[in-house]
Amino acid sequence: MSRISSCFEKLQAEGRKALIPYVTAGDPAPGVTLPLMHAMVESGADIIELGVPFSDPMADGPVIQLACERALSHNTRLVDVLSVVAEFRQTNQTTPVVLMGYLNPIEVMGYGAFAQAASDAGVDGVLTVDLPPEEAVEFGALMKAKQIDVIYLLAPTTVESRIEKICAAGSGYVYYVSVKGVTGSASLDVNEVASRLDIIRKHTDMPVGVGFGIRDDASARAISEVADGVIVGSVLVNKIAELADQQDKIPEAVAAITGSMRQAMDK
Amino acid sequence: MPTTAELAIAKQMPDQGGHFGDFGGRYVSETLMAALQHLEQTYETLWADPKFQEEFDRDLAHYVGRPSPLYHAERLSRELGGAQIYLKREDLNHTGAHKVNNTIGQALLAKHTGKPRIIAETGAGMHGVASATVAARLGLQCQVYMGEEDVRRQVMNVYRMKLLGAEVISVSSGTKTLKDAMNEAMRDWVTNVDNTFYIIGTAAGPHPYPKLVRDFQSIIGREARAQCLDQAGKLPDALIACVGGGSNAIGLFHPFIEDADVRMVGVEAGGNGLETGEHAAPLTAGRPGVLHGNRTYLMEDDAGQILGTHSVSAGLDYPGVGPEHSYLKDIGRAEYTAINDDEALDAFRRLTLVEGIMPALESSHAIAQAMKMAPTMGKDQILLVNLSGRGDKDMHTVAAIDGIKV
Ligand SMILES: Cc1ncc(COP(=O)(O)O)c(C=O)c1O
Numbered sequence: 306m307s308r309i310s311s312c313f314e315k316l317q318a319e320g321r322k323a324l325i326p327y328v329t330a331g332d333p334a335p336g337v338t339l340p341l342m343h344a345m346v347e348s349g350a351d352i353i354e355l356g357v358p359f360s361d362p363m364a365d366g367p368v369i370q371l372a373c374e375r376a377l378s379h380n381t382r383l384v385d386v387l388s389v390v391a392e393f394r395q396t397n398q399t400t401p402v403v404l405m406g407y408l409n410p411i412e413v414m415g416y417g418a419f420a421q422a423a424s425d426a427g428v429d430g431v432l433t434v435d436l437p438p439e440e441a442v443e444f445g446a447l448m449k450a451k452q453i454d455v456i457y458l459l460a461p462t463t464v465e466s467r468i469e470k471i472c473a474a475g476s477g478y479v480y481y482v483s484v485k486g487v488t489g490s491a492s493l494d495v496n497e498v499a500s501r502l503d504i505i506r507k508h509t510d511m512p513v514g515v516g517f518g519i520r521d522d523a524s525a526r527a528i529s530e531v532a533d534g535v536i537v538g539s540v541l542v543n544k545i546a547e548l549a550d551q552q553d554k555i556p557e558a559v560a561a562i563t564g565s566m567r568q569a570m571d572k
Numbered sequence: 573m574p575t576t577a578e579l580a581i582a583k584q585m586p587d588q589g590g591h592f593g594d595f596g597g598r599y600v601s602e603t604l605m606a607a608l609q610h611l612e613q614t615y616e617t618l619w620a621d622p623k624f625q626e627e628f629d630r631d632l633a634h635y636v637g638r639p640s641p642l643y644h645a646e647r648l649s650r651e652l653g654g655a656q657i658y659l660k661r662e663d664l665n666h667t668g669a670h671k672v673n674n675t676i677g678q679a680l681l682a683k684h685t686g687k688p689r690i691i692a693e694t695g696a697g698m699h700g701v702a703s704a705t706v707a708a709r710l711g712l713q714c715q716v717y718m719g720e721e722d723v724r725r726q727v728m729n730v731y732r733m734k735l736l737g738a739e740v741i742s743v744s745s746g747t748k749t750l751k752d753a754m755n756e757a758m759r760d761w762v763t764n765v766d767n768t769f770y771i772i773g774t775a776a777g778p779h780p781y782p783k784l785v786r787d788f789q790s791i792i793g794r795e796a797r798a799q800c801l802d803q804a805g806k807l808p809d810a811l812i813a814c815v816g817g818g819s820n821a822i823g824l825f826h827p828f829i830e831d832a833d834v835r836m837v838g839v840e841a842g843g844n845g846l847e848t849g850e851h852a853a854p855l856t857a858g859r860p861g862v863l864h865g866n867r868t869y870l871m872e873d874d875a876g877q878i879l880g881t882h883s884v885s886a887g888l889d890y891p892g893v894g895p896e897h898s899y900l901k902d903i904g905r906a907e908y909t910a911i912n913d914d915e916a917l918d919a920f921r922r923l924t925l926v927e928g929i930m931p932a933l934e935s936s937h938a939i940a941q942a943m944k945m946a947p948t949m950g951k952d953q954i955l956l957v958n959l960s961g962r963g964d965k966d967m968h969t970v971a972a973i974d975g976i977k978v
């Protein structure tokens with residue numbers, strides 16, 4: 306069983322929900338990411354979504370755009386992100402790591418080479434924002450051959466027939482984008498999310514993570530009552546931006562946010 | 573050159589999923605999938621409807637002023653001493669460029685979908701002006717995204733858009749040019765997808781945009797083909813068009829795809845020279861990748877990050893290109909080359925002085941290529957050049973290069 310599936314299974318047995326923080330690798334500088342990952346795990350994160358910086362992050366709001374710019378100012382490449390994961394794996398063999406980003410850096414490396422390198426590094430899942438299942442036939446097969454989960458997005462605009470198709474193509478978990486918009490935009494409506502999740506669950510047994518618009522303990526807790534996983538990004542990245550000049554403070558400060566969300570979710 | 577059978581297939585592209593061979597497709601985040609599928613259905617239904625075609629043709633005739641003339645530039649041809657140069661006068665369209673053919677078409681789609689708001693991205697501002705124009709006519713709300721750098725370069729067009737009632741949103745992310753304006757327009761669309769129609773200004777983006785923009789722009793090639801047969805009694809030997817995202821070029825090329833004897837030459841922006849890396853020539857000097865919803869030739873680094881571009885003409889300053897051009901290049905049906913800033917500026921001055929026609933800096937790239945090719949060809953041969961737009965918008969830029977303040 307994949308690391309992601311066993312993670313969700315264990316949580317379910319304990320009656321808890323997954324806390325899934327997102328940070329952009331290499332933001333604000335290459336050395337920060339590894340200690341940050343460990344600190345988030347210690348504070349109660351179950352799965353880490355590690356952003357692969359891209360020059361043209363079309364689906365992201367200003368907060369993550371700037372994170373990409375900071376990471377790219379140090380020339381953080383996909384191979385560097387994979388090295389961070391490999392280093393993380395030297396001391397942590399249990400926490401799943403999901404790479405999140407855009408297709409072009411993977412295109413350039415080549416799907417086959419990427420699948421191999423990601424597997425070698427200990428990556429568990431890949432979420433490529435601009436790669437819908439229709440275009441991912443070859444990519445999906447190569448990832449599957451390396452036991453890497455391909456995680457797809459569902460949106461408020463996704464019609465039911467597509468929900469079924471997308472869930473059939475993906476594995477690990479599905480990511481429900483709770484708002485129409487880019488990352489870091491409007492706050493979400495929990496009741497609406499809950500009714501969408503009911504529809505999604507008619508079509509899949511996979512765990513459902515919810516992201517976009519979760520910004521504090523209260524929204525994390527509210528979502529944890531209806532979803533299997535709570536994905537939080539922009540608030541953390543904002544904190545990283547605030548502390549860009551005091552990098553040694555970043556792991557602790559970000560872990561304070563995730564730790565507090567953890568407590569709120571477990572209450 | 574591909575075989576007749578291969579050309580027949582090429583003419584029918586894209587496939588159901590919007591692929592032109594290995595290129596094109598629909599690489600977007602899930603939030604936009606439903607909107608793109610809806611747009612595709614709307615477009616296919618309306619495009620097959622004779623009433624829609626009639627409406628489109630009527631607007632092109634009475635609002636845009638089509639057909640645009642095909643003009644034999646005799647004096648320029650004589651001076652160059654070779655092929656006869658014919659100019660397809662898209663500069664004479666209402667709003668001054670080919671861009672309006674597409675915005676008229678997409679605005680009709682917007683009207684049929686009932687969306688009250690349109691957004692657009694723009695580089696040189698011609699597409700922004702064309703969008704603001706159709707929005708004014710149809711009473712739609714209009715917001716245009718434009719890179720901060722282009723807002724500075726194209727002040728006249730920014731003011732024109734404002735007069736037309738549109739709001740110009742200056743984009744300061746990334747390289748502050750066309751690609752960033754497109755990113756920002758996509759972000760807007762994701763957020764406001766329920767009430768907003770996104771008018772993409774070139775034959776790029778996710779399916780069905782490359783196809784529908786091509787279809788709306790193909791009026792250029794259909795007219796030019798008939799006009800050339802009528803005036804010269806034969807088809808041209810070569811077509812020349814500048815390539816930014818590729819809409820004026822594909823509009824000219826597409827009706828000629830099966831005319832295997834007609835060469836097709838697309839001209840990209842060579843900027844300061846391909847060897848300097850400061851250019852906007854993905855087909856000539858880039859490689860395939862995925863950006864803005866489609867797979868196509870791109871300017872990118874070894875890690876897959878999109879590179880900044882440079883061109884004296886804002887409308888060519890884009891690191892990607894429409895996927896159909898990538899396909900036509902790879903199957904060997906069309907050729908692509910680059911013209912540098914200074915060659916384009918020379919062509920701008922020369923056409924103005926010799927023919928009394930001031931071309932847009934984008935179109936000047938195509939003129940410069942014709943000036944290179946004509947002397948190597950016979951006097952009975954024909955070069956048909958797409959004069960995609962007029963140069964008034966570029967006075968400011970050229971004057972600045974001349975050290976003159978206007
Ligand atoms: C006059 C003119 N020609 C050409 C272009 C380039 O666009 P495309 O390659 O889509 O024709 C532009 C774009 O702004 C333009 O204004």
